[in-house]
Amino acid sequence: MSTVDKMLIKGIRSFDPENKKVITFFKPLTLIVGPNGAGKTTIIECLKLSCTGELPPNARSGHSFIHDPKVAGETETKGQIKLRFKTAAGKDVVCIRSFQLTQKASKMEYKAIESVLQTINPHTGEKVCLSYRCADMDREIPALMGVSKAILENVIFVHQDEANWPLQDPSTLKKKFDDIFSATRYTKALEVIKKLHKDQAQEIKTYKLKLENLQILKDAAYKCKSAILSALHISLKLNIEFLAG
């Protein structure tokens, strides 16, 4: 089973960009308690973003997720989340995601600047860093954890603003359930099987028609053969009579 061991946060929401905060997760349970605005939701948001690459629903495309440069009295703030977890296979892996929020002349600019996976080479004990495109990393981490992205997003690290998704409209609900149970793959497989079945039924129909045609030709060939044989028979008989007579 995959477990989350530690998380470092800096420069995210109210977390200071200059002072890193490290949260250690205990087994089998960690309770997060604190007054309103202390950062409990931010911790869950960081866990979800680290594992799936998904920003929180209220993050305005990342702009309000990174510590506000105006609050820090700067023109630019850098945010970083480092998550140390054990993969389903028991390997220690660190996932690092870094971001930047810059105050431009008329607007803020949000950028995801780096995503790195760090593993430890079991033979040499050396750290191995693999730099990833965000999209690849978002696929790689759920695979290492042995949990689908849909379950991480909608069940394990579900955001408090989205916790009522089971009460949403039927089509959204169906899509969520399809994602969670990977039903889309089965639906696609069923579609492929149905198409194969249809194609093969069409092929059988064509072969049946060909068989009927061949049967007609075979009957005609037999008829020709017996006509030729009886003609030969008559001509042989006439020849014998002629020779005898």
Ligand SMILES: Nc1ncnc2c1ncn2[C@@H]1O[C@H](COP(=O)(O)OP(=O)(O)OP(=O)(O)O)[C@@H](O)[C@H]1O
């Ligand atoms: N972009 C930002 N820059 C600086 N601070 C921010 C930013 N976005 C949110 N905050 C602050 O971060 C805090 C958010 O905390 P969070 O929602 O994680 O707290 P919480 O412990 O979950 O609170 P609650 O118990 O009310 O749900 C708030 O104090 C908010 O003002």
